[in-house]
Amino acid sequence: MSVMDTGAENRSGELKAAQAALAAEHAAVYGYAVLGGRLTGKPGTQATASYDGHRARRDALVRTVRDLGGAPVVADGAYALPFAVRDPAAAVRLAAVLEDRIGGVYSDLVRATRGTRRREAAGALREAAVRAARWRGTGVAFPGLPEKATASEAAGPAGPGGTH
Numbered sequence: 001m002s003v004m005d006t007g008a009e010n011r012s013g014e015l016k017a018a019q020a021a022l023a024a025e026h027a028a029v030y031g032y033a034v035l036g037g038r039l040t041g042k043p044g045t046q047a048t049a050s051y052d053g054h055r056a057r058r059d060a061l062v063r064t065v066r067d068l069g070g071a072p073v074v075a076d077g078a079y080a081l082p083f084a085v086r087d088p089a090a091a092v093r094l095a096a097v098l099e100d101r102i103g104g105v106y107s108d109l110v111r112a113t114r115g116t117r118r119r120e121a122a123g124a125l126r127e128a129a130v131r132a133a134r135w136r137g138t139g140v141a142f143p144g145l146p147e148k149a150t151a152s153e154a155a156g157p158a159g160p161g162g163t164h
Helices: 003-036 041-067 088-112 115-136 146-155
Strands: none
Touching (some): 003 041, 003 115, 088 115
């Protein structure tokens, strides 16, 4: 494989990861629009701030995809939610799920990029992890890496081989 082939492969991987992040941001914007109507007071304000943050990330990703030579994926008309959002408790759970999903795609984008784009993706991953922790009331050991979070949670506070 030539250096040129590797460069084209890297751009292709970066574009694919940016498109996935853009699609996830479209879904997050939709999800926050749904859950925001179920929350008032401080949680409602937090949902509005999250909604605005995801809209800004979405718009930045549209530019990134174009800069990488791609046609940005468009938002679906509607998205299937993982569960019904009928009350504030379900709205809070949905917000945490949305942030976990966003963390996963930004983790992939961090791996696929370099330089400024990598720093921006890492910042988005960090923001998603902080928002998820706020919504959930607790953080995870490896945000954006569900297989690591699951293994860590299964091991418990004492860690592998320790006593609980």
